[in-house]
Amino acid sequence: DAKTTQPTSMDCAEGRAANLPCNHSTISGNEYVYWYRQIHSQGPQYIIHGLKNNETNEMASLIITEDRKSSTLILPHATLRDTAVYYCIVRVVTHDYKLSFGAGTTVTVRA
Amino acid sequence: DTGVSQDPRHKITKRGQNVTFRCDPISEHNRLYWYRQTLGQGPEFLTYFQNEAQLEKSRLLSDRFSAERPKGSFSTLEIQRTEQGDSAMYLCASSLAGTDYGYTFGSGTRLTVV
Numbered sequence: 001d002a003k004t005t006q007p008t009s010m011d012c013a014e015g016r017a018a019n020l021p022c023n024h025s026t027i028s029g030n031e032y033v034y035w036y037r038q039i040h041s042q043g044p045q046y047i048i049h050g051l052k053n054n055e056t057n058e059m060a061s062l063i064i065t066e067d068r069k070s071s072t073l074i075l076p077h078a079t080l081r082d083t084a085v086y087y088c089i090v091r092v093v094t095h096d097y098k099l100s101f102g103a104g105t106t107v108t109v110r111a
Numbered sequence: 112d113t114g115v116s117q118d119p120r121h122k123i124t125k126r127g128q129n130v131t132f133r134c135d136p137i138s139e140h141n142r143l144y145w146y147r148q149t150l151g152q153g154p155e156f157l158t159y160f161q162n163e164a165q166l167e168k169s170r171l172l173s174d175r176f177s178a179e180r181p182k183g184s185f186s187t188l189e190i191q192r193t194e195q196g197d198s199a200m201y202l203c204a205s206s207l208a209g210t211d212y213g214y215t216f217g218s219g220t221r222l223t224v225v
Contacts, residue, residue: 034213042218043217043218045216049211049213087153097166097208098159103153
C-alpha cells in the first residue's frame with residue numbers, strides 16, 4: 001500500500017523551477033522520504049532523501065515540512081531531460097528493504 | 112564500477128517457453144532486488160537477496176518464477192512456461208544493507224510474450 005499521494009501529472013517550463021509536492025500524512029518518526037525518477041524506458045534513478053531537515057544535492061532540493069506530513073522536491077532549473085515520472089517513497093531505513101512505488105507524478109518539461 | 116547491469120535488454124519469447132534474465136549488481140552491494148513493472152504502473156517488488164540468501168518473495172512471484180544469487184554476486188531470474196501476462200519490464204536493483212543510501216537500479220529487461 002502506497003503511503004504517499006502525489007499529483008498525477010504536471011507541466012513545467014524549461015529553465016524554470018519545478019516544485020513537485022508529496023503528501024505523506026501518516027509518516028512515522030523513523031521513516032525517511034525518498035525521491036526517485038524514471039525516464040522513459042530506463043530504470044528508476046535515485047534523486048535525494050531526507051528525514052526531517054531540508055536537503056540539497058547536485059540534482060535537486062528536498063523541503064520537508066516541520067510536521068513531516070508533506071514534502072516538496074525542487075528541480076531548480078528544469079531541462080527537457082528532466083521529463084520523467086517522479087516517485088515519492090517513505091521508508092524505514094533499518095528494516096524496510098523494499099521500496100513501495102505508487103503511480104508517481106509524470107512531469108513534462110516544455111521548451 | 113558501471114552500475115547495475117541487466118542482460119538482455121529486450122526479450123521476445125513464445126508463450127510456454129522458459130526465459131532467464133541476468134543482473135550484475137554494484138560489486139560492493141550486498142543486497143539485490145527484483146521488481147516488475149507493467150505499462151503505466153510503478154515498479155512492484157518481487158524478491159530480494161542479502162548476499163546469497165533469498166530473504167523474501169512477493170506473492171506476485173508464482174511457482175513459475177525462480178531467482179538465484181549464487182555466491183552473493185550476480186543474480187538470475189527464470190520464468191518457466193511463460194504466459195502473456197508475464198510481459199513486463201523486469202528491473203534489478205542493488206544496495207548496501209544498513210545504510211540510508213538510495214538503491215541503484217539497472218535499465219531493466221523488457222519481456223514480451225507472444
